[in-house]
Amino acid sequence: MIEDKYISDIVKNIPPSGIRKFFDLVTNSRDIISLGVGEPDFVTPWTIRKEGIDVLDRGTTTYTSNLGLFELRKAISFFLKNHYDLDYNPEREIMITVGASEAIDLALRCLLNNGDEVLVPVPSYVSYAPCIELTRGVPVYVPTEEKNNFIITPADLKSKITNKTKALILPYPNNPTGAIMKKEDLEAIKDIIIEHDLIVISDEIYSELTYDGKHVSIASLPGMKERTILLNGFSKAFAMTGWRLGYIAAEHGFIEAMNKIHQYTTICAPIMAQYAGIKAIYECEEDIEKMRKTYDQRRRFIVNGFREIGFDCFEPKGAFYIFPSIKKTGLTSQEFCERLLKEEKIAVVPGDAFGPGGDGYIRVSYAYSIDKIMKALERIERFAKKIF
Amino acid sequence: MSKKMDIIELLHENSRLTDKQISIITGLSEDEVKDIIKNLEEEKVLLKYSTLVNWEKTEREVVRALIDVRITPQQGQGFNAIAERIGQYEEVKSVSLISGGYDLSVEVEGKTMKEIAIFVAERLAPIDGVLSTTTHFILKRYKQDGVFFTDGPEDNRLVVTP
Structure with a gap:
């Protein structure tokens, strides 16, 4: 390809996402039952959709301030206080982004100089390492293990810190493992973070989908707010993926720095989504509760289903994925997923797409109805009988 | 909950x-x-475990009609006595008291439109206290009990996403 010689080395050197590869394979197959999706099966609650329509009806189609509508920032401040007992000033410490995805990018770009190291627990969401590399930082993987419930332990953390380590990404509740870090788990690593003067980029996009007690943000621990950049958004909790609405809560200095990037690269999140977000926070608590409960029912059902078939399956406490081990089949994750797709027409995602340590696992989403999960389990069982 | x-x-x-x-x-x-x-x-909260069937796809011929019935309430019994009497017929699948221009909405099932028309003329209309009936045949069902009979909305999500 002639264009190749023009494309920057940094972009050329970023490997394509492991999910992308699998996606191409899936697109060419028919009659598939997919358990491979990373977004809710619910449609955005009606109240929120209606607000989007009304905003357009009123002809409100302009930019907003770079930080985002003040009313929305106020709503988020209220939400963070109400749900996680966090205090963020809506005028100075909150900004609205285009999904939590933009927030990840902004946080990294605001922090990293050439060669700065960022700790990335794995398995985890696919974007962290590439975004770090695009910023000319260096991702340093911190493998988490099933025997530790896929959380970061103080020992894991210490072993990876060098004098170049600047930040730690904390992706809990976790995609793909479904692991959460409870208050005591966070307290256990807090002193190391402070001692080594690290900044935490806490990606809490699945915070509302926590099934074992309430989500605790590391920013709520004493001494941590000032060194935490908290990322969250509306996609998962309110089933608003397509609206692209996220936010960052952090100390004013960080917000100012990130807003500098945001104003030149993005300007603002879409105004319709921002108004809809205000409605979501003030009027849709019940919808969140209902969706969480439905996910929780499916979670119990699918974990049990995999275990009965004979898989070792870690019990997830958050998000909407299970991460069963396929080690005893002797197949790699890729082989397992390709065969499951070909032989039984079930799409799940190979664990190695989520970084080192993910091989030997598959990510199965339960953002599907129990009926669909039941049908899928029948096929998976038939497949398992062949390979166990 | x-x-x-x-x-x-x-x-x-x-x-x-x-x-x-x-x-x-x-x-x-x-x-x-x-x-x-x-x-x-x-406690009769759970009354029956039934199945939602799309009869159109079976060999059984089924016609259903919704019948608006206006009635005179009876002394001391209101609408209940007539409603229950109407409900006794096997052809009647549901009876509901409703607000608005008439009193009872009765869903009736038969093999043909003619069968239903005869049922209404010979059984339903002559009942004492029934003032009038209006029959609406159901031509096509789109959704019932929350389930689409037609294809309904699709899952628009991509098959695999991160």
């Missing part, structure tokens, strides 16, 4: 769920599930 409501909703959605499946989904023990269901049956 209570676990009792959870069970009712699960069975309402899919009455073929086994006690074991319900116990897994709700996190209750199988014995607790059995007890709750038994109580609900005794």
